[in-house]
Amino acid sequence: MLNPKLIRDNPEKIKQNTRERGMNDAVVDEWLQIDKEKTEVNIQVELLNKERNELAEIGKKGGNIEEVREKAREIKEKGKELEVRSSEIVTRWTDLINQIPNIHLADVPIGKNDAENKELRKVGEPIKFAFTPKDHLQLGTELGILDFETGAKVTGSQFYFLKNDAVKLELALLSYGVDFLAKKGFTAVMTPDMAKSRYYLGTGYAPRGDEAQIYEIEGEDLGLIATAEVTMAAAHADETIFEKDLPLKYAAISHCFRKEAGAYGKYSKGLYRVHQFTKLEMFIYCKPEDSDKYHMEILAAEEELTKSLGIPYRVLQMCSGDMGAMAAKKYDLEAWMPGRNDYGEITSTSNCTDYQSRNLNIKIKRENGEKEFIHMLNGTALVTSRIPIAILENFQQADGSVKVPEVLVPYMGKEVIGRL
Numbered sequence: 001m002l003n004p005k006l007i008r009d010n011p012e013k014i015k016q017n018t019r020e021r022g023m024n025d026a027v028v029d030e031w032l033q034i035d036k037e038k039t040e041v042n043i044q045v046e047l048l049n050k051e052r053n054e055l056a057e058i059g060k061k062g063g064n065i066e067e068v069r070e071k072a073r074e075i076k077e078k079g080k081e082l083e084v085r086s087s088e089i090v091t092r093w094t095d096l097i098n099q100i101p102n103i104h105l106a107d108v109p110i111g112k113n114d115a116e117n118k119e120l121r122k123v124g125e126p127i128k129f130a131f132t133p134k135d136h137l138q139l140g141t142e143l144g145i146l147d148f149e150t151g152a153k154v155t156g157s158q159f160y161f162l163k164n165d166a167v168k169l170e171l172a173l174l175s176y177g178v179d180f181l182a183k184k185g186f187t188a189v190m191t192p193d194m195a196k197s198r199y200y201l202g203t204g205y206a207p208r209g210d211e212a213q214i215y216e217i218e219g220e221d222l223g224l225i226a227t228a229e230v231t232m233a234a235a236h237a238d239e240t241i242f243e244k245d246l247p248l249k250y251a252a253i254s255h256c257f258r259k260e261a262g263a264y265g266k267y268s269k270g271l272y273r274v275h276q277f278t279k280l281e282m283f284i285y286c287k288p289e290d291s292d293k294y295h296m297e298i299l300a301a302e303e304e305l306t307k308s309l310g311i312p313y314r315v316l317q318m319c320s321g322d323m324g325a326m327a328a329k330k331y332d333l334e335a336w337m338p339g340r341n342d343y344g345e346i347t348s349t350s351n352c353t354d355y356q357s358r359n360l361n362i363k364i365k366r367e368n369g370e371k372e373f374i375h376m377l378n379g380t381a382l383v384t385s386r387i388p389i390a391i392l393e394n395f396q397q398a399d400g401s402v403k404v405p406e407v408l409v410p411y412m413g414k415e416v417i418g419r420l
Helices: 004-009 011-020 026-060 065-097 136-143 148-154 165-182 197-202 228-234 288-308 355-360 386-394 406-412
Strands: 118-123 187-190 215-217 222-224 240-242 248-257 276-286 313-317 329-337 342-351 363-365 371-373 375-383
Touching: 004 011, 004 026, 011 026, 026 065, 136 386, 165 187, 165 248, 165 276, 165 288, 165 375, 165 386, 165 406, 197 222, 197 228, 197 355, 228 248, 228 276, 228 355, 228 375, 276 288, 288 313, 288 329, 288 342, 288 375, 313 342, 329 386, 342 386, 355 375, 375 386
Parallel strands: 187 248, 240 363
Antiparallel strands: 118 313, 215 222, 248 276, 276 375, 313 329, 329 342, 342 375, 363 371
């Protein structure tokens, strides 16, 4: 969430930012009103506590016992009413402030949606095939490595079974990615696939509504995570990290579960938009003055890794209306996918500044003893649903087999994926 003082002191600036993020700025006025009510209730609570203390002094000095008792009952009832009112206000206050998006950084292009994202560069040329290329779903089905039919039977639509070399490919990608990031100082972690509601809400993943992403566990304060961003942010919740120990850099593997509510489209078939996948996520905690530098480091790692696989790609800077509420700045990397004759997102990286750390109470302790909220960044290294799309489609051969990218051959133990 934003610093409440920032909203109180700069309401027009916050409303402008909210509009530029593609959201209704009425939420700012609503929050300001409930914030005022919260202050008023707190004053009433203080006055009531003062009255209670004064009454206690009267009782000690031998005042009229019946009058003291009657007044005490009145104070107790008022206290109960204020407690209920205060709880309602705090819940609404929290809900509203979490709807106010992060302040986008100055160099973020202003725009309404993905059509106004800024293309920064293209790397690699799309392959020109001497034959009619197939999409990954046809290739995977014919090779006997992708099975959506059984996935739908067992679990439902947009679930799948990996078989044979698809299993090896996923494990090879994860092993390669972990080794790749270890050389860049990232600590490998394998996280739980569930987290408490405080953490998925605190990192901005909604369990309900049109943009619902989280599967909640009925009867438990748990949800299946949409990304290891959630668990890695939660790992240091309520902690203060010494300046000398920063940055903390993690390469986190987890299964990811997403409802993808309302996110269906013409490019959703096959592996592109599924409900479960495995992901290797980069996550960095750093000093506020270093967050832009580490954002560029994450983006550079994403590019280097994709380039090493031999996949053509482009880099986009997200406009203000297409970043999500948590990010102050965001980049997407899109791979060339012959099956759609277009680019498709395979990684993204966001600088969330102190927006998430305020929710989760994570601070940095400076060398001079001062404390402030830490900056947090995340970025995808590998998504084992979308990267295989790019590999299968870009490395397919005329006979229906698929060449294994050179860097993955030692991990796969073979150079070609073919029908068994």
